[in-house]
Amino acid sequence: xxxxxxxxxxxxxGSISQMIESSSNLAGPNRTEPGRDELYRRIGLxxxxxxxxxxxxxxxxxxxxxxxxxxxxxDLSFSDAIYGVxxxxxxxxYFLLELPSNLxxxxxxxxxxxxxIMILWGLISAxxxxxxTPAQFYIMRFALGAAEAGFFPGIILYxxxxxxxARRGRITALFAMxxxxxxxVGNPLSGWLMSLDGLHGLRGWxxxxxxxxxxxxxxxxxxxxxxxxxxxxxxxxxxxEKRNLxxxxxxxxxxxxxxxxxxxxxxxHTFRDPKVYMLALAYLSILAGTQTVALWxxxxxxxxxxxxxxxxxxxxxxxxxxxxxMYLVGRSxxxxxxxxxxxxxVIWAAAFSLAALNLGAHSVITTVALLSIIAAGCWSAxxxxxxxxxxxxxxxxxxxxxxxxxxxxxIGGLLSPLIIGYSNELAGSRYIGFAMIGAMLGVSGLIVxxxxxxxxxxxxxxxxxKQQAIDISAYKPHQE
Numbered sequence: 312x313x314x315x316x317x318x319x320x321x322x323x324x325g326s327i328s329q330m331i332e333s334s335s336n337l338a339g340p341n342r343t344e345p346g347r348d349e350l351y352r353r354i355g356l357x358x359x360x361x362x363x364x365x366x367x368x369x370x371x372x373x374x375x376x377x378x379x380x381x382x383x384x385x386d387l388s389f390s391d392a393i394y395g396v397x398x399x400x401x402x403x404x405y406f407l408l409e410l411p412s413n414l415x416x417x418x419x420x421x422x423x424x425x426x427x428i429m430i431l432w433g434l435i436s437a438x439x440x441x442x443x444t445p446a447q448f449y450i451m452r453f454a455l456g457a458a459e460a461g462f463f464p465g466i467i468l469y470x471x472x473x474x475x476x477a478r479r480g481r482i483t484a485l486f487a488m489x490x491x492x493x494x495x496v497g498n499p500l501s502g503w504l505m506s507l508d509g510l511h512g513l514r515g516w517x518x519x520x521x522x523x524x525x526x527x528x529x530x531x532x533x534x535x536x537x538x539x540x541x542x543x544x545x546x547x548x549x550x551x552e553k554r555n556l557x558x559x560x561x562x563x564x565x566x567x568x569x570x571x572x573x574x575x576x577x578x579x580h581t582f583r584d585p586k587v588y589m590l591a592l593a594y595l596s597i598l599a600g601t602q603t604v605a606l607w608x609x610x611x612x613x614x615x616x617x618x619x620x621x622x623x624x625x626x627x628x629x630x631x632x633x634x635x636x637m638y639l640v641g642r643s644x645x646x647x648x649x650x651x652x653x654x655x656x657v658i659w660a661a662a663f664s665l666a667a668l669n670l671g672a673h674s675v676i677t678t679v680a681l682l683s684i685i686a687a688g689c690w691s692a693x694x695x696x697x698x699x700x701x702x703x704x705x706x707x708x709x710x711x712x713x714x715x716x717x718x719x720x721x722i723g724g725l726l727s728p729l730i731i732g733y734s735n736e737l738a739g740s741r742y743i744g745f746a747m748i749g750a751m752l753g754v755s756g757l758i759v760x761x762x763x764x765x766x767x768x769x770x771x772x773x774x775x776x777k778q779q780a781i782d783i784s785a786y787k788p789h790q791e
Contacts, residue, residue, distance in 0.1 A: 366489025382516030395732020404456030411712030433527030494630025503621020591719030661688025665749030720750025
């Protein structure tokens with residue numbers, strides 16, 4: 312990837328360079344030779360900025376429906392329940408096509424797969440501006456999810472081609488920060504675009520959907536020309552650098568026979584591995600939490616009497632907090648090579664805040680503060696959780712397992728707006744739905760605490776029943 316494209320001006324190439332450089336110093340014992348650190352810094356600058364920018368654009372197009380709702384529920388006479396179904400159907404399409412998309416990426420490459428995803432979802436997102444009926448709204452949201460399916464797990468898999476497990480925690484955090492940065496940028500932008508009612512003869516929510524869809528199409532074209540599929544294809548690496556990189560990556564990705572694994576075999580192993588289902592259930596709950604903030608924060612703020620543009624700026628604050636939290640939690644988790652308690656502490660803080668959200672029913676300050684804790688907890692948990700599958704799962708399960716876990720997260724994204732929308736329709740209060748999502752987050756913490764082994768595999772050589780793991784509780788990380 313071309314390092315000349317920082318994520319939307321939110322984080323400069325220089326700041327990303329500093330974070331990538333500092334992450335290279337947390338690689339673990341005997342892995343921090345100056346030459347190798349410089350290699351990973353260069354790889355990071357080629358791979359991470361454009362990946363993060365793609366996620367910024369993807370996440371804005373995914374959740375800007377929360378702002379568009381403020382206009383189209385009135386113009387189209389949609390209820391909270393209709394909105395909840397439409398918002399959730401995005402994740403139905405996402406779920407159905409995510410696993411095939413990730414498996415396809417392995418066979419045709421990241422460049423073609425990611426470019427196809429971005430161009431399609433940009434076009435569909437823009438077309439959503441012209442729906443008139445609930446059925447049309449449902450179809451377009453389902454199609455948008457189907458188009459975007461595979462982007463997030465595809466990038467997670469793509470990062471595993473370039474960074475070994477011991478370096479992947481904070482690199483994953485830098486990429487996942489794209490969602491938080493999307494909130495920082497997207498909320499004020501959405502509030503401003505919503506205020507341009509009448510531009511080109513469109514309603515404000517239509518202007519929002521059309522203009523925020525265009526960057527995805529442009530970036531998809533950029534991806535096609537600037538992404539390098541694998542280290543073997545990198546013209547910007549010397550032969551010696553490729554060899555050193557591939558040798559280190561082999562620790563994580565080798566199979567006993569060194570051969571390729573057929574797709575059918577990968578699928579069979581994926582659906583037989585109980586670890587996949589445990590991680591999927593945990594991720595399902597986390598995504599229910601993140602979507603609560605993304606899809607309902609604008610509504611909560613507007614009902615408290617906040618103006619449209621102010622809603623945009625106040626809605627960005629939880630994402631500012633979560634961006635900082637993701638980096639600090641990812642850094643700490645890598646430094647101590649500890650995943651379980653880092654995950655549990657942040658996700659339980661988010662769970663408590665969701666259950667307590669009714670305390671802010673009449674206070675803008677309390678509502679924004681609780682939303683900030685929820686966003687920080689959920690997104691920090693995402694950062695930690697996604698360091699686990701690539702090293703916990705055997706090689707024949709890895710690509711399919713990552714996609715299945717991410718697909719299960721899509722179920723959480725489907726359930727969240729349905730639970731909250733119908734709790735308002737049936738019980739007259741969204742806060743009952745918020746508390747139910749909080750309970751789901753609490754369960755996800757228990758799953759990781761009890762089902763992810765304390766002796767977690769780091770630098771895993773795994774296939775079938777043959778696994779070698781490092782007891783991370785006794786691991787002494789490299790000190791800067």
